[in-house]
Amino acid sequence: MDDSGKRIDGKLVSADVVAKVAQETKKLIDETGVIPGLAVIIVGEEPASQVYVASKGKKAKECGFHSVQHTLPTDTSERDVLQYVRDLNEDPAIHGILVQLPLPDHIDENKVIQTIAADKDVDGFHYTNVGKLGTGDLSSAFVPCTPAGSMILIRRVLGDDLSGLNAVVIGRSNIVGKPMANLLLAANCTVTIAHSRTKDLSGLARTADIVVAAVGRPEMVKADWIKPGATVIDVGINRVDAPERGDGKTRLTGDVDYEGALENAAFATPVPGGVGPMTIALLMANTFTSACRSAGRDVPQF
């Protein structure tokens, strides 16, 4: 199907964001000598996490950042992980710290996240940043990368003024659903958060001008859940069997039946190639923002 008029191309938009970060980084370094520094800690050998972390390091170098990666064995103690975080908190060459999740079971994830200095928490998971987003203090917060990237995609197709639009966010996670709802609220949308206990979910979704699906259930959102003319943002990344591609093959799919949704939607993000590439681009933008703040410079909009 030709989806070119309706597809929101996350690859394209993320490349724009990264190009702007790289350009602004060059200016920052030329004018102040400050080099944005990103440190990523990964504990264990989860293959998917290894792939994500490698691509974060690669993108950071592309932006002209100082990039550090600490790869720690699975049996690293919580104490040692906390000490790595504290050392990075004190390191003036580092402006952004990201601890790749999930962590092994013997490590308290929340304890690690809350140990990251709030002003280096480029994931936006620290209570200070969650609170700033919740109270609308967006100019000094770090906003979680996936919702922040989703907002950029929405504004690319709907423009800056989202006032009065009905938004339904399906999913209530701390990483996506809740911060997404707060961002849409800060943009003057009328926001409903739906979840597994919501009654008449399809009927509720049909009231939405903007649907954000972040539940982790492959192709749960169907064509008839979408109001004609709505904008659909699919945050899901699900690996499913794809016997049509051969024995044992798999493919990635979102939380939305993309082809079906396009029958009604004005715009929708595909999976892959939609929200996914935005997450890493916003990690770069957040790290650059942190470096600007530490240099006392105005922060550009991405």
Ligand code: GUN
């Ligand atoms: N694992 C999967 N997504 C994320 C994310 O956005 N941040 C971190 N730190 N770990 C993740």
